[in-house]
Amino acid sequence: MNLGLYIHIPFCKQKCLYCDFPSYSHLESLYESYIDALCREITGQGVLFSSYQVDTIYIGGGTPSVLPAALLLKVIGALNKSFTITSDAEISMEANPGTVNHDMLTALRSHGVNRISFGVQSFSDTLLQEVGRIHTGDDGIHAVRTAQQAGFSNVNIDLMYGLPVQTLKDFQKSLRLAYELAIPHISVYGLKVEEETPFANRLASGKLILPSEEEEEAMYDETVEYLTLSGYQRYEISNYALPGFSCRHNLKYWNYSSYLGIGAAAHSFINGERLANTRDVRTYLKRVNSGQSPVEVKEIPDEPVQMAEFCFLGLRTAAGISNDTFYRFFGKSLQQMFGKPLASLEAKGLICMENQSVKLTPLGMKYGNSVFQAFLP
Template identity: 50%
Template structure:
């Protein structure tokens, strides 16, 4: 069945204006004790991980994992690899931001066993980067990618965003074309969502956030979904494009019902019929691990309907869609016996298409995925 491991590093140099992830700037004094506590959790979970079987994927995310001092991060990865059963061909990903890595750091990541690098570029326009609170410049982003390739990374992903303040269609085209010149194996492009609790949300409430109009955002979407496949990047998920064979195995696990165990503050876990998360407070997480207090919370035993909902709308994010046989195996009933009305309704609107084995979004459905997903919620 497979297993994914997620390690959360909740630190960053500066909080980006759009970010609602559990990440914190100005916590440098907690980095070393956090690394110690996380190593203790890894040790604590080792028996469970042995029972679950070797991990297929490891994903170290944040925050900005490369905001950690190299020594702290290298010890963490070393502890994980010594303690946890990981397959020899496992995909081991780490998120990095330009401006937080140099050649020494990148070489060390490879030596630690990291074999996939996800670089948070977001834009190659300095004005836009400043407008969204990024700490790097376009030049630094290009240099970081070049250093990663020079260090020996053969599996490199770049994150870009569209619908950003001050961004026009030509700005996005320039960023995508610059990314193409750097020849990554994978590209993720996310539309801006203004989330509660962010600086952008506060600016929007005051009428101070100037975003592109809907027609421009739609033109950006149309451009990237046509341009990238023309350059050989297969769209395998709503926001993700990859050269064949370079899809994110870890993220595909999220969308295809693969169990995963999260470690670190705010890390989430899913084990088929249950899920939970660790406390999000860095200080509380460290203290709880060190003193043996509980740090797991929001434990939930999923009912059958919730499992069905999530199985469907997560699978529909992928271009392959819902595997009807997998649904039958998991729930012991054909998908049509549960969702026939929703499926036929979305097919009539040209948002879904059905084959013998799969139900998937059409090109139009990819654009209006949330409309389809709502139909699969009881």
């Protein structure tokens, strides 16, 4: 059986002003002990999952590249020792353009990492400062070129729209630069102001000036038009790839496949069960080092919830959801379970039915959230 592995590195040099991910700054003193505990958890899970074939690994965060290369290689060594990894496995790592160099990228590439994902967000220095990123536009360009020189042909960058003071022109510039850098995978996200972030406080006190809804929509439309006309396939709502460069690991999340998360705050989905490790780094260390499980939340969603998850995750992809796969998972047909919402969404032009599959239309991609709500029990 195949399995995806997610490895969480919960450290960042500095918190970005919009970020609510489980990542912490100024914990340099814990880097080594965290990697030791992580390797311990990897070893333990390797025994439990010895019958699985790992075909994707995603080292994310946080910012994995804040760690010295030697610690990252230690993690890769532990993974190789503990799991059966297929020879064609996709092994991705997230990196911040401000924390990589040629030696680190060459070492990672030669130790099997074959996909690198940079949190570039924008190539404008002004915008990067506005959102509290530690890197500059030139760092972004330099990081991509250095990765390409180090032998990475599979490179992703994340870009954001809807940032404070961002104009359509700024955004177009970043998209064009990404294309000119011959990056085969581009993820594009709109800024969401999450609760309890510095941006949420600024918004509440009227100090965060965001683009208008119309401006934001123009940036969204520009993304879809520019990238698809440039040869990228929009294989998921926010993800665009040249043929052959879709992220196989992330597809597991949307296709309802099993994945095992290792590290503080890591989530797993194994045979219908959802698990989450503790988010707190010190609690994680304590538990793993004393031989206890770091799992804090364990639940098996009931069937209506599983069906809804299956639908709204699968509908995020261009391939959509197929009747056959739904039936294989649940022993019931899509029509039987969701006939009414499907008919209503189709009448509104948000979904279409094609060859026994249901897919979002371009309008449905734009207003995905209202589609997904229709499946909730």
